[in-house]
Amino acid sequence: MTVVSPAPAPVPTPAATTTPAKGGGGLMSKPRGTVAMVIMFTLSVIWLFPLLWAVINSFREYAYTQAHGYLSFGGWTFDNYRQAWEQGQFGLHFKNSLIITAPAVLLTLFLASTVAFVLARFTFKFNLALLGFFLAANMLPPQALLIPVFRMFREVHLPLWMSDSGTLLNSFWALILVNVAFQLGFCAFVLSNYMKTIPREIYESAEIDGAGVWRQYWQLTLPLVRPALAALAVLEVTWIYNEFFWATVLVSRGDKFPITSALNNLRGQFFTDTNLVAAGSVMVALPVLIVFFVLQKQFVSGLTLGATKG
Amino acid sequence: MNRQQRPSLLVPPSALATAAASRRSFLRSAVLGGALLGSPALLAACGGDDSGGGGGGSTKTVKFGVNEAKDSGPAYQRMKGFADAYTKKSGVKVSANYVDHNTFQESINTYLQGSPDDVFAWFAGYRMQQFAEDGLLTDLSDLWPIDGMGDAFKEASTSSDGKQYLVPYDYYPWAVFYTKSLFDKNNWQPPTNYDDMVSLADEMKGKGIAPFAFGDKDGWPAMGTFDILNMRINGFDFHMSLLGGDEAWDSNEVKKVFETWRNLLPYHQEDPLGRTWQETATSLAKGEAGMMMFGTFIGDAIPDAIDDLDFFIYPQIDPSIPADSLDAPIDGFALASAGQNQDAGKEFLKFLGTAEAQDAANAAADAPMIAANENASQDSYSALQLKSAEVVGAAGHIAQFLDRDTDTDFASTVMIPSIQDFLKNPDDIDGLTKSIQEQKVSIFGS
Numbered sequence: 001m002t003v004v005s006p007a008p009a010p011v012p013t014p015a016a017t018t019t020p021a022k023g024g025g026g027l028m029s030k031p032r033g034t035v036a037m038v039i040m041f042t043l044s045v046i047w048l049f050p051l052l053w054a055v056i057n058s059f060r061e062y063a064y065t066q067a068h069g070y071l072s073f074g075g076w077t078f079d080n081y082r083q084a085w086e087q088g089q090f091g092l093h094f095k096n097s098l099i100i101t102a103p104a105v106l107l108t109l110f111l112a113s114t115v116a117f118v119l120a121r122f123t124f125k126f127n128l129a130l131l132g133f134f135l136a137a138n139m140l141p142p143q144a145l146l147i148p149v150f151r152m153f154r155e156v157h158l159p160l161w162m163s164d165s166g167t168l169l170n171s172f173w174a175l176i177l178v179n180v181a182f183q184l185g186f187c188a189f190v191l192s193n194y195m196k197t198i199p200r201e202i203y204e205s206a207e208i209d210g211a212g213v214w215r216q217y218w219q220l221t222l223p224l225v226r227p228a229l230a231a232l233a234v235l236e237v238t239w240i241y242n243e244f245f246w247a248t249v250l251v252s253r254g255d256k257f258p259i260t261s262a263l264n265n266l267r268g269q270f271f272t273d274t275n276l277v278a279a280g281s282v283m284v285a286l287p288v289l290i291v292f293f294v295l296q297k298q299f300v301s302g303l304t305l306g307a308t309k310g
Numbered sequence: 311m312n313r314q315q316r317p318s319l320l321v322p323p324s325a326l327a328t329a330a331a332s333r334r335s336f337l338r339s340a341v342l343g344g345a346l347l348g349s350p351a352l353l354a355a356c357g358g359d360d361s362g363g364g365g366g367g368s369t370k371t372v373k374f375g376v377n378e379a380k381d382s383g384p385a386y387q388r389m390k391g392f393a394d395a396y397t398k399k400s401g402v403k404v405s406a407n408y409v410d411h412n413t414f415q416e417s418i419n420t421y422l423q424g425s426p427d428d429v430f431a432w433f434a435g436y437r438m439q440q441f442a443e444d445g446l447l448t449d450l451s452d453l454w455p456i457d458g459m460g461d462a463f464k465e466a467s468t469s470s471d472g473k474q475y476l477v478p479y480d481y482y483p484w485a486v487f488y489t490k491s492l493f494d495k496n497n498w499q500p501p502t503n504y505d506d507m508v509s510l511a512d513e514m515k516g517k518g519i520a521p522f523a524f525g526d527k528d529g530w531p532a533m534g535t536f537d538i539l540n541m542r543i544n545g546f547d548f549h550m551s552l553l554g555g556d557e558a559w560d561s562n563e564v565k566k567v568f569e570t571w572r573n574l575l576p577y578h579q580e581d582p583l584g585r586t587w588q589e590t591a592t593s594l595a596k597g598e599a600g601m602m603m604f605g606t607f608i609g610d611a612i613p614d615a616i617d618d619l620d621f622f623i624y625p626q627i628d629p630s631i632p633a634d635s636l637d638a639p640i641d642g643f644a645l646a647s648a649g650q651n652q653d654a655g656k657e658f659l660k661f662l663g664t665a666e667a668q669d670a671a672n673a674a675a676d677a678p679m680i681a682a683n684e685n686a687s688q689d690s691y692s693a694l695q696l697k698s699a700e701v702v703g704a705a706g707h708i709a710q711f712l713d714r715d716t717d718t719d720f721a722s723t724v725m726i727p728s729i730q731d732f733l734k735n736p737d738d739i740d741g742l743t744k745s746i747q748e749q750k751v752s753i754f755g756s
Contacts, residue, residue: 066592066611087381154424165425166650252421254379254409261413265379269411271588271610 058279065275080279084266088280092255093262097241099172100258104179105236109229111180112187117217119188120195121203131192138185142245149178153250174250175258179240187232194228195221231298238288259284371403372654375421375430375646379410384675389431391674392479396661402654422446426646428655429662431479434466434640435710436554437718438476441644442469448645448652449473456663458685462708466640476642477663478682479671482606483698484534484637484711485621492519492597493620500622502633507625511577514600523599524578525585526733529726532582533712535603536729537637540567542627546635546707553716555754559747565739570627572736582733587611605639606678606698619694623701634706639714640682717753724749 057070064075084090119131153168163171198221206216222229247261254265266273266280292299374393378386386408393404407427414421421430422441432438441447451473454464459478467476488500496517501507511521526532540549544563551557552564579585579599587604588611594602595615602608603624609616626633643662645655661667668681672690680691680699688696702708713721728746732739 063614066588067596087379089380150420150424167425169424248413248417249420252375252409252417252424252426253407255407257409264410264413265382267410267412268383268610269378269385270605270607271383 054278055282057275058282060275062273062275080276081283084276084280084283087276088262088265089255090259090262090280090283093257093259096172096256096262097258097260100175100179100247101237101240104176104183104240105233107176108180108183108187108236108240109233112184112232113191113222113225113229114217115184115188116191116195117221119192120198121216121221131189134185134188136185138182138189142182146249150249168250170251170253170256172256175243175247178246178250179243183236183239187236190232191225191228194225198224227298227301230295231301234291234295234298237291241288370401371405372429372651372658373427373649374404374406374658375414375427376406376408377411377414377431378408380408382408382410384677385411387675388480388671388677388679391671392662392667394674395667395670396658399661399666400657402658404658422646422648424648426648428649428651429643429645429658432476432642432644433710433714434463434476434478434642435714436716437710437714438467438642438644439469440717442471442473442475446647447475448647448649448655450475450477450645450656450659453477453656453660453663456683458665458683459663460684462705463640463682466708466710467642476644477659478640478642479662479668480679480682481638481640481702481708482679483623483702484538484603484605484639485623485701487594487602487604487608487619487621488600489594489597489615489618490620491618492600498600501625503625503629504627508577511600515577519597520579520593520599521577521601522574522579523590523594523602524582525587525590526582526730527584527586529722529730530713531587531590531604532729532733533721533725534605534637535571536567536725537709537712538603538624539571539627540564541635541707541709542624542631542633543567543570545631546709549635549709550715553712555717555720555750555756559750560740560743564743564746568732568736568739568742571732572739575733575736583730605637606694609678609694616692616694621694621697632706634704635709636701636705637711638702638705638708639711640708641679642682720750720753724753 057065058080059076059078061075061077061079065072068074115134119127124130150169153174156168157166158168158171158173160166163169163173165171168174168177202220203216206220211220241258242260243258244260247258251257251261254262263277263280263284266277374389376386376389378389380386389406389408393406396402397404405427418432418441423446432441438447447469450467454467454474456463456477463478464474467474467478469475486500493499496513498510498513501510514521524532524535537549540552543566544552548557548563552559557563579590579593582590590599590602591604591608591611593599594608595612595618606621609619612619623633623636643659645652645659649655663683665681665683665685665687668683668686672681672686676692678692678694678698680695680702684703688699691699709715712725716725724746728742732742
């Protein structure tokens with residue numbers, strides 16, 4: 001197994017790769033390729049079917065589908081979208097989501113990059129322990145922390161111009177804080193792994209040139225980890241935007257809910273117009289889908305970022 | 311793999327130069343971000359300014375927590391009717407907080423312990439008593455007696471310490487609904503006892519009509535059938551103490567309820583667990599089923615059939631027990647003890663209990679609910695509402711519905727799955743009641 005001789009590995013010529021092996025032994029030979037296609041097609045249909053079903057029915061009238069069943073064809077309308085937007089107060093709640101998501105993502109990335117910089121750049125006794133601590137906290141399910149966080153936030157008093165409840169509860173501050181806290185561990189882990197891949201020599205020469213620690217962080221490290229920051233920003237925007245649990249726990253004023261929690265506004269006490277809810281869900285999912293398709297590359301690299309430790 | 315590991319090695323010097331250039335733009339956006347974070351506009355946005363006069367106007371504003379989402383329909387309009395009428399009458403601004411019904415209910419614990427509004431909409435019965443016992447509600451006994459509300463309402467507003475914690479505003483009965491057109495066509499009459507009901511059901515079956523429209527996908531609709539069977543077979547008092555946790559669920563009384571239900575199941579639509587109540591109501595409107603045990607809000611799902619709907623109270627089963635009790639959930643307003651403005655809240659509550667306030671709510675929307683105050687005008691009532699008021703007025707006892715008469719956790723984590731298990735497998739009544747009893751002991755502690 002330990003062949004040391006540097007014999008040149010047989011480099012496959014382009015011709016060799018384009019001609020399929022006769023016995024069908026290639027990785028993607030024709031029959032195998034067909035089987036793979038069929039399997040992948042079936043799987044994607046299974047995954048996409050409920051989504052497409054919801055999208056289709058969001059364009060249909062409730063009265064029609066209720067009378068003729070969902071397997072019928074007809075009753076087309078755009079009215080669900082208009083009604084969902086108005087009845088669900090989507091304008092207001094999209095704004096709330098923006099007020100929560102934008103500062104939370106910026107703050108998370110800033111704080112995580114500072115932590116990661118110190119963890120990657122300096123060697124302390126507690127380096128590993130600190131990273132472990134950050135990660136361990138990240139592993140705790142939010143449900144387990146519900147009561148402590150709720151009680152803590154209730155005890156934090158804010159002036160009335162910051163929160164009309166007088167405490168952290170019922171304010172956007174609470175949601176920004178809690179999202180930052182829960183995302184910090186993951187981001188710090190990813191960024192510190194990424195920063196460890198930056199060669200020490202760069203820092204040595206920077207030090208010789210007289211750059212202080214802050215300058216090494218701000219002017220040297222941050223520009224170099226931009227790909228990681230971009231990937232994380234995309235991931236964090238989708239995660240924080242999709243966050244539902246804390247909003248319903250920490251906020252009890254209907255006009256302060258982010259869009260995900262406000263989707264419930266479309267359900268009545270007893271009666272639920274499922275087509276209307278489908279239209280609302282499509283609208284709520286749209287920003288995430290747009291972010292994903294526009295920044296697909298960062299998204300994928302974000303998921304594998306830090307997967308290999310430097 | 312190697313490329314992934316050392317991306318920085320691949321950065322050419324020119325890229326470092328552009329990185330420096332874009333560093334400036336990064337800085338700029340960071341400064342922008344910082345400015346955004348610190349800007350007063352955003353700070354104000356984070357705090358909210360619903361109190362209008364700057365949060366300080368304590369005597370001129372009362373906070374009103376409503377369990378309906380804004381613009382969500384008639385129930386919301388009723389609430390807005392209350393708020394507007396009070397502002398008009400007293401000049402006090404009502405700062406209403408509209409939260410959708412299900413979210414409000416699920417987060418009621420954190421709501422009341424956190425920063426609740428002063429006055430909030432809630433339910434009568436056990437669900438109110440739990441919070442009263444925990445000290446989360448303010449004693450309202452000085453508002454009682456309320457002119458126009460009888461003993462049944464007072465009892466429903468009273469907690470275990472004998473004090474009142476609620477001001478009722480409306481209610482709606484659960485009964486057996488049918489379409490007049492179908493009954494007229496076949497010359498059927500509403501049954502008054504068990505035997506009549508079974509022979510009517512047999513006749514419907516003969517015509518290919520499912521006697522009872524039935525669905526329990528939502529989990530709660532079948533509770534209505536359990537309630538009424540228990541009240542008819544074991545009486546109102548047993549029903550209440552069973553739900554209050556004072557009786558055993560594996561007793562012969564409870565088994566008899568499930569046995570009766572099992573005998574009646576062939577008269578109910580098959581596969582109820584795959585059917586939501588809205589689909590169930592639709593099958594009633596379409597004439598696929600003859601009757602349906604439900605609340606008067608059934609019309610929400612079948613608005614076109616409302617004029618054709620009529621109802622009768624569930625027939626007598628045990629001849630020794632009068633068929634005079636029924637489920638009629640009462641909604642009311644309570645005062646949160648953590649509310650910041652107790653005095654203004656009480657003043658508002660005093661108004662909310664009056665016939666005048668309840669007239670204003672009735673006038674604001676077309677909903678099937680009945681005003682709790684009997685002096686409220688009945689001019690705007692539909693035929694169904696008039697009949698509801700009459701039936702409930704004649705009732706000897708009023709229950710609140712299973713999920714309001716018992717512990718919340720017991721209702722949702724024990725009774726919903728248990729009833730659904732029963733509908734899947736109606737033959738193992740001994741095993742079912744034994745399992746309910748074991749879980750009941752762990753929740754109620756006895």
